[in-house]
Amino acid sequence: MRTEHGNVAPVLLAKGDGPGELRADVPYQMAMILSRVYPHVPEGRIAVVARRCDEKAIAELSKRDIVDRDRIALIGLACTKEQVAECRCRDPCPETVDLGECSDPVVEDPVVEKVRSMPPEARLAFWTDQFRKCNKCYGCTVNCPVCFCDDCLLEDKTFTVEKGIPPGMAFHVIRSMHLADKCVECGECERSCPVDIPLLALRKMANDDMKELFGYTAGDADRKSPLLTTLEGDPIKEGDVDAC
Amino acid sequence: MPADFVLTTCPYCGTGCNFFLQVVDGRVVGVVPCKTDETSGGSLCIKGYNAHAFVGHPDRLTEPMVRRGEQLAKASWDEALDRIVAEVKRISSEHGPDSVMVLASAKCTNEENYLFQKLARVAIGTNNVDHCARLCHASTVSGLLQSFGSGAMTNTIPEFENADCVLVTGSNTLEAHPLIGARILKAKEKCAKVIVVDPRETPLSRIATLSLCQTPGTDVAWVNGMINVIVSEELHDEEFVNGRTSGFDKLKEVVKKYTPDVVEETTGIPADDLVRAARMYAEADGAMIAYAMGITQHSNGTNLVRTLANLAMVTGNVGRECTGVNPLRGQCNVQGACDAGALPNLYPGYQSVEDADIKSKFEKAWGGELSGAKGMTLTCAFNKALTGEVKAMIVFGENPMLSDPDIGHVEAAIQKLDFLAVVDIFPTETAKLADVVLPAACYAEKDGTFTATDRAIRVVRRAVDPPGEARADWQIACELARRLGCQGFDFKSPAEVLAEIGAVAPLYGGIDRDRVDSEVVRWPCPSKNHAGTRVLHEGSFKMGRGAFAVVDHTPPAEEPSDDFPFVLTTGRNLFHFHTGTMTRRSAKLQRESPEPYVEINAEDAERLGIADGASVRVTSRRGAITVVARVTRWIDKGTIFIPFHYAEGAANRLTNNALDPIAQIPEFKVCAASLEHA
Numbered sequence: 001m002r003t004e005h006g007n008v009a010p011v012l013l014a015k016g017d018g019p020g021e022l023r024a025d026v027p028y029q030m031a032m033i034l035s036r037v038y039p040h041v042p043e044g045r046i047a048v049v050a051r052r053c054d055e056k057a058i059a060e061l062s063k064r065d066i067v068d069r070d071r072i073a074l075i076g077l078a079c080t081k082e083q084v085a086e087c088r089c090r091d092p093c094p095e096t097v098d099l100g101e102c103s104d105p106v107v108e109d110p111v112v113e114k115v116r117s118m119p120p121e122a123r124l125a126f127w128t129d130q131f132r133k134c135n136k137c138y139g140c141t142v143n144c145p146v147c148f149c150d151d152c153l154l155e156d157k158t159f160t161v162e163k164g165i166p167p168g169m170a171f172h173v174i175r176s177m178h179l180a181d182k183c184v185e186c187g188e189c190e191r192s193c194p195v196d197i198p199l200l201a202l203r204k205m206a207n208d209d210m211k212e213l214f215g216y217t218a219g220d221a222d223r224k225s226p227l228l229t230t231l232e233g234d235p236i237k238e239g240d241v242d243a244c
Numbered sequence: 245m246p247a248d249f250v251l252t253t254c255p256y257c258g259t260g261c262n263f264f265l266q267v268v269d270g271r272v273v274g275v276v277p278c279k280t281d282e283t284s285g286g287s288l289c290i291k292g293y294n295a296h297a298f299v300g301h302p303d304r305l306t307e308p309m310v311r312r313g314e315q316l317a318k319a320s321w322d323e324a325l326d327r328i329v330a331e332v333k334r335i336s337s338e339h340g341p342d343s344v345m346v347l348a349s350a351k352c353t354n355e356e357n358y359l360f361q362k363l364a365r366v367a368i369g370t371n372n373v374d375h376c377a378r379l380c381h382a383s384t385v386s387g388l389l390q391s392f393g394s395g396a397m398t399n400t401i402p403e404f405e406n407a408d409c410v411l412v413t414g415s416n417t418l419e420a421h422p423l424i425g426a427r428i429l430k431a432k433e434k435c436a437k438v439i440v441v442d443p444r445e446t447p448l449s450r451i452a453t454l455s456l457c458q459t460p461g462t463d464v465a466w467v468n469g470m471i472n473v474i475v476s477e478e479l480h481d482e483e484f485v486n487g488r489t490s491g492f493d494k495l496k497e498v499v500k501k502y503t504p505d506v507v508e509e510t511t512g513i514p515a516d517d518l519v520r521a522a523r524m525y526a527e528a529d530g531a532m533i534a535y536a537m538g539i540t541q542h543s544n545g546t547n548l549v550r551t552l553a554n555l556a557m558v559t560g561n562v563g564r565e566c567t568g569v570n571p572l573r574g575q576c577n578v579q580g581a582c583d584a585g586a587l588p589n590l591y592p593g594y595q596s597v598e599d600a601d602i603k604s605k606f607e608k609a610w611g612g613e614l615s616g617a618k619g620m621t622l623t624c625a626f627n628k629a630l631t632g633e634v635k636a637m638i639v640f641g642e643n644p645m646l647s648d649p650d651i652g653h654v655e656a657a658i659q660k661l662d663f664l665a666v667v668d669i670f671p672t673e674t675a676k677l678a679d680v681v682l683p684a685a686c687y688a689e690k691d692g693t694f695t696a697t698d699r700a701i702r703v704v705r706r707a708v709d710p711p712g713e714a715r716a717d718w719q720i721a722c723e724l725a726r727r728l729g730c731q732g733f734d735f736k737s738p739a740e741v742l743a744e745i746g747a748v749a750p751l752y753g754g755i756d757r758d759r760v761d762s763e764v765v766r767w768p769c770p771s772k773n774h775a776g777t778r779v780l781h782e783g784s785f786k787m788g789r790g791a792f793a794v795v796d797h798t799p800p801a802e803e804p805s806d807d808f809p810f811v812l813t814t815g816r817n818l819f820h821f822h823t824g825t826m827t828r829r830s831a832k833l834q835r836e837s838p839e840p841y842v843e844i845n846a847e848d849a850e851r852l853g854i855a856d857g858a859s860v861r862v863t864s865r866r867g868a869i870t871v872v873a874r875v876t877r878w879i880d881k882g883t884i885f886i887p888f889h890y891a892e893g894a895a896n897r898l899t900n901n902a903l904d905p906i907a908q909i910p911e912f913k914v915c916a917a918s919l920e921h922a
């Protein structure tokens with residue numbers, strides 16, 4: 001990232017380019033920027049300034065062969081205390097820290113706590129109220145580092161009819177399910193949302209379920225998603241399933 | 245570099261969001277929001293996210309064409325330009341320069357619009373220059389000019405977020421200006437009261453604090469009704485009224501008869517709701533009014549705008565942060581096109597062409613004699629084309645064959661012209677009828693500035709080259725003027741043009757390209773060391789005292805009848821923009837809203853036996869179209885709505901071109917129609 005025209009812009013530099021006024025204080029999701037640039041750089045290595053969330057997102061992308069991990073060098077950036085607070089981030093420290101110093105995670109998320117304390121009807125009402133603000137900008141999808149399907153399910157007429165806004169509940173529920181084993185809690189969806197729907201809180205709650213049910217957290221470079229592997233294991237024996 | 249991110253301004257609505265165009269190998273491949281942009285705050289709407297999609301479309305015009313017999317055939321730039329110049333010269337020498345009309349464009353930059361009007365005024369010698377602001381906010385410009393002395397949005401977009409009350413009327417903000425709508429929702433989250441007055445339910449009205457639904461065409465009545473309540477409950481701001489305005493006594497007299505009960509009868513708004521709305525608005529510390537075409541596009545549009553100005557002044561809601569009267573301008577640069585003087589009665593910076601001193605100032609600056617008679621409006625020009633007074637038109641980037649009321653009439657007018665030249669990026673419905681068509685560069689292929697609805701000057705940066713032989717409109721305008729033998733068009737860059745605008749228009753006096761490159765400046769900005777102006781009319785009005793207008797309710801030009809029992813109102817939806825030349829060529833936007841439709845109330849539909857998705861024929865006194873029915877509860881009984889984006893089901897075949905007498909804006913929002921199974 002660097003200063004351009006009084007703003008901060010993502011930037012890709014080649015050998016010999018002048019760096020300009022580089023900075024690291026604005027939360028561009030660099031894994032998302034990388035996945036936009038990657039298909040257009042057919043060879044060579046790309047170094048990415050990566051926060052912990054970028055690092056995890058890149059792990060998810062490389063597990064799915066969307067990027068080749070060997071072609072990517074990470075420059076680990078530790079977020080400042082203020083940024084960590086702003087992102088309500090519970091996992092802020094990259095594996096190797098090249099820039100900055102690690103800060104403590106934010107353990108409790110007030111939005112999550114608030115929603116969890118509600119009875120089910122109130123929770124539904126809360127989310128319905130929030131989702132009614134949605135104006136279907138697709139910002140939560142476009143800017144998400146791990147949303148990468150060529151044909152987005154949210155654009156499928158079966159699930160979200162094309163009759164204007166707000167889109168139905170299915171829009172958000174499908175998105176939530178579709179990210180169940182990928183979301184790295186970078187918070188970019190929530191930051192991109194023009195109407196402040198607390199999407200990160202929704203993601204955290206779904207991710208907690210994932211952890212509880214399958215013991216899995218996205219962003220783990222070494223483990224495959226359990227959703228892809230549950231059909232492995234021992235062959236079915238007589239009596240395992242209802243006989244006819 | 246394999247990927248560049250070029251910061252530029254959105255080509256769609258007047259909000260003026262900035263974003264990065266991602267450029268790879270000379271092609272734009274995507275859009276990335278700009279996190280630090282003041283206006284967008286790093287968010288965009290679906291149109292913004294897809295603003296790259298039409299740029300490289302195969303339908304783009306890439307070569308000049310001239311008519312040979314029935315056909316438009318490829319030609320060289322020289323031939324095409326010379327043809328325009330020869331025809332303009334011939335027609336203007338035979339019939340006088342006022343037989344030529346130039347249509348400027350709210351999609352072009354400030355610099356280009358400045359050149360279009362200069363071309364008309366200096367090179368051709370006529371004040372006949374206008375653009376589609378005539379169709380959207382002409383009544384704002386005239387109405388607010390008369391009430392406040394300045395015809396622009398009084399406050400800024402970011403302020404919506406901190407208002408205590410926002411009154412939205414005639415604006416489907418979440419769809420037409422999504423990021424302004426989003427700010428209004430943020431205000432609501434902070435406990436602001438949001439009042440929406442609209443004949444349709446809109447996504448915003450469904451989450452508003454209070455939503456009122458009026459019969460189309462009865463707006464003066466409910467605004468006067470609110471003032472009636474405010475005055476009779478003594479909620480008005482005595483100090484402001486006495487100290488800063490004139491004409492209050494007369495206003496007081498007039499609104500007397502608009503008691504909530506009377507208003508209920510006229511508008512259908514329940515008396516209690518009206519009283520609540522009036523109190524909410526008047527009791528707030530800072531209350532903002534936002535409105536759009538639902539107010540302006542009426543045959544009494546100017547007066548309607550003035551009643552809203554009355555409401556704001558009565559409560560002292562002008563000249564402070566988070567208050568004001570805020571017209572939301574529809575196109576990326578409709579504000580700038582007006583600022584730059586693409587209006588038949590005003591030079592750049594809203595200076596009257598009929599004022600002799602101003603005229604001589606411009607004659608000196610431009611080095612040529614100017615006409616002292618104000619020119620023709622766009623709506624008037626089509627009428628005059630029919631009668632043969634207008635013989636030639638040069639159209640820059642407009643598509644009147646879809647955007648103007650009563651298309652049948654426009655088509656007949658165009659057929660009667662001796663000569664039509666169209667400069668555009670796509671083969672529009674209008675271009676198909678032209679004698680010469682020139683291929684233009686789109687926003688991603690040129691430099692310049694747009695002025696957003698809140699007067700912020702936003703920079704447009706060239707990201708890629710124009711396709712084929714296409715050229716930027718500013719280059720085309722300069723070349724035409726030079727070939728017409730005119731001096732003063734030797735600009736090497738848009739930056740030089742902007743400098744000239746600053747020199748002749750005091751509003752832009754302190755604006756130059758270097759400054760706005762890294763700073764968001766809002767006009768008026770009279771000098772280089774002036775910071776620009778966020779809130780207009782602080783301390784005093786531009787014209788001294790604010791003028792209350794006395795306005796009475798009058799029925800719309802056309803009311804429903806037995807043959808045409810429905811009130812038809814038109815507008816746009818979230819996914820498309822105006823005549824759809826750009827959005828309908830963007831796959832994702834087209835997917836969201838692929839075909840023309842009419843919204844009809846569920847009860848009306850049931851009575852007529854029309855099911856959702858059925859094909860229906862909608863007819864008015866001017867024409868008929870066939871569209872798909874969308875049965876909904878979001879629209880009042882007796883009212884139907886058709887978006888105007890679709891050529892194959894063009895709402896403007898039906899609309900009425902009854903004009904506001906002052907602003908000459910047509911009544912797009914009300915006409916009588918019938919509906920039946922197709």
Ligand code: SF4
Pocket residue numbers: 140143144145146147179182183184185186187188189190199200203
């Ligand atoms: S937090 Fe949002 S943007 Fe980030 S990975 Fe999860 S779903 Fe995607």
Ligand code: SF4
Pocket residue numbers: 133134135136137138139140141189192193194195197
């Ligand atoms: S970012 Fe927000 S408004 Fe946009 S689609 Fe997602 S939830 Fe809806």
Ligand code: SF4
Pocket residue numbers: 254255256257258259260261284288289290291292293421422423424
């Ligand atoms: S709100 Fe308007 S300016 Fe902003 S992205 Fe959408 S269309 Fe473009």
